[in-house]
Amino acid sequence: MSETRYSKDHEYIRVEGDVGVVGISDYAQSQLGDVVFVELPATGKALSKGAEAAVVESVKAASEVYAPVSGEVTAVNSALEKAPGTINEDPQGEGWFMKIKLSNPSELGDLMSEADYKTYLASL
Amino acid sequence: MTEILSDAPVLHTALHDRHVSLGARMVPFAGYDMPVQYPTGILAEHQWARTHAGLFDVSHMGQAFLVGPDHETTARALEALAPADFLNLRPGQQRYSQFLTQDGGIIDDFMVTRSADPDENGTLMLVVNAGRKEVDFAHLAAHLPPSVKLMLAPHRGLLALQGPEAARVLSRHCPAASDMPFMTAISTSFDAIPCLVSRSGYSGEDGFEISVRNDKIAVVNERLLAAPEVKPIGLGARDSLRLEAGLCLYGHDIDTTTSPVEAGLQWSIQKRRREEGGFPGDARIQRELSDGPSRRRVGILPEGRAPAREGTVITDLAGNTIGTITSGGFGPTLNGPLAMGYVDSAHAALGTKVNLVVRGNPLPAIISAMPFVPTRYFRSA
Numbered sequence: 001m002s003e004t005r006y007s008k009d010h011e012y013i014r015v016e017g018d019v020g021v022v023g024i025s026d027y028a029q030s031q032l033g034d035v036v037f038v039e040l041p042a043t044g045k046a047l048s049k050g051a052e053a054a055v056v057e058s059v060k061a062a063s064e065v066y067a068p069v070s071g072e073v074t075a076v077n078s079a080l081e082k083a084p085g086t087i088n089e090d091p092q093g094e095g096w097f098m099k100i101k102l103s104n105p106s107e108l109g110d111l112m113s114e115a116d117y118k119t120y121l122a123s124l
Numbered sequence: 125m126t127e128i129l130s131d132a133p134v135l136h137t138a139l140h141d142r143h144v145s146l147g148a149r150m151v152p153f154a155g156y157d158m159p160v161q162y163p164t165g166i167l168a169e170h171q172w173a174r175t176h177a178g179l180f181d182v183s184h185m186g187q188a189f190l191v192g193p194d195h196e197t198t199a200r201a202l203e204a205l206a207p208a209d210f211l212n213l214r215p216g217q218q219r220y221s222q223f224l225t226q227d228g229g230i231i232d233d234f235m236v237t238r239s240a241d242p243d244e245n246g247t248l249m250l251v252v253n254a255g256r257k258e259v260d261f262a263h264l265a266a267h268l269p270p271s272v273k274l275m276l277a278p279h280r281g282l283l284a285l286q287g288p289e290a291a292r293v294l295s296r297h298c299p300a301a302s303d304m305p306f307m308t309a310i311s312t313s314f315d316a317i318p319c320l321v322s323r324s325g326y327s328g329e330d331g332f333e334i335s336v337r338n339d340k341i342a343v344v345n346e347r348l349l350a351a352p353e354v355k356p357i358g359l360g361a362r363d364s365l366r367l368e369a370g371l372c373l374y375g376h377d378i379d380t381t382t383s384p385v386e387a388g389l390q391w392s393i394q395k396r397r398r399e400e401g402g403f404p405g406d407a408r409i410q411r412e413l414s415d416g417p418s419r420r421r422v423g424i425l426p427e428g429r430a431p432a433r434e435g436t437v438i439t440d441l442a443g444n445t446i447g448t449i450t451s452g453g454f455g456p457t458l459n460g461p462l463a464m465g466y467v468d469s470a471h472a473a474l475g476t477k478v479n480l481v482v483r484g485n486p487l488p489a490i491i492s493a494m495p496f497v498p499t500r501y502f503r504s505a
Contacts, residue, residue: 036454
């Protein structure tokens with residue numbers, strides 16, 4: 001059983017046990033446009049909630065991806081480095097950025113549910 | 125060629141509603157609400173313009189005519205403000221130049237065309253950057269002699285049709301277009317619609333710019349879009365195309381602090397003007413032409429995949445700052461990052477290894493020739 005939660009900066013985290021798969025939402029990829037470069041954190045890096053975790057660049061601009069929760073990076077999707085367009089094609093599937101082992105699962109409560117995120121997007 | 129972001133775009137080109145209906149993402153640009161991309165995205169638009177024909181609405185650019193009693197009077201009036209040889213322009217010939225400050229900085233860059241029509245002897249047509257048109261027109265109004273009038277043309281829109289299939293498409297509506305040499309212009313008609321067509325552009329490809337009255341531009345736009353070779357292209361791909369072609373963007377790669385020689389635009393200052401001077405900043409420019417400028421605009425290729433954006437510091441391998449990137453991003457045709465910027469002349473030689481400081485990390489890069497992608501301007505046999 002997994003649950004996906006969203007930040008106001010359009011990161012998602014899909015939680016499976018004590019590990020969350022982090023990426024950017026479909027809305028975020030559509031706003032960025034064609035992704036041409038991604039910079040991922042080192043495995044083992046400790047991230048605090050809201051810290052810069054990765055960089056994603058479109059033809060036009062660079063954007064930061066923030067850690068939606070605190071924890072340790074346990075894996076990164078290095079396939080994105082050769083195929084950054086995957087982030088546009090399948091942002092919440094093959095286009096994931098990193099896995100984070102949650103150090104404070106209660107932080108998930110600060111993030112939006114799928115339904116709340118849809119409401120949030122409608123308000124933008 | 126320019127980019128000024130404004131919080132409150134209030135101006136629309138005559139094609140604004142059509143861009144919206146095509147699904148464009150609209151952004152503020154030089155006071156206009158302009159399409160940055162259509163639904164297919166910048167990469168696809170860029171590749172389309174390189175392989176077929178892309179249609180750009182560039183009606184936000186400033187169009188105007190200088191009208192004097194004869195060619196010599198009008199040309200000399202413009203030569204007092206810009207360093208190109210306008211006196212020896214042939215009828216129908218187009219040239220690139222820059223308005224200069226008294227110390228040789230660039231107020232704006234522009235295209236000028238001598239009318240091909242014998243009845244318009246003494247008329248030069250100008251196309252200037254959207255974000256600078258008010259400054260340019262005030263500058264002209266303040267400095268032109270009484271015998272040369274500045275006539276603004278806000279009633280005209282401008283379309284750019286760029287790409288290897290542009291000539292084939294345009295010649296269906298405008299048969300005279302296909303034989304035009306690069307950097308010439310004619311007064312002609314598109315089907316039955318009067319227009320001014322020049323063979324020029326801002327993509328590095330063969331192509332045309334079509335100046336037509338705003339009340340007719342939608343017809344021209346639709347007939348061009350109806351061609352299977354043509355897709356609409358936004359400002360995002362316009363920027364990546366010009367960057368691959370090594371062309372300057374005003375407000376980024378050139379401004380009032382850069383001279384044409386520093387910017388590598390000395391090719392646009394013809395021999396007579398170099399020798400005679402007689403334009404603003406002539407002493408500095410003649411000195412830079414003979415002794416070399418202290419800094420130069422160069423092409424820069426990062427060795428890795430990370431783009432280096434405008435404002436990125438350039439250092440030598442010892443870490444000393446030697447310059448700054450003025451335009452940088454990703455080249456879809458190059459399939460990699462690319463940039464241009466200014467470096468101290470001692471470090472400007474092709475092949476020089478430098479570092480680009482991106483997010484605090486020095487990334488290796490190399491001073492490289494421009495254009496990054498070979499230009500394919502039309503040359504008649």
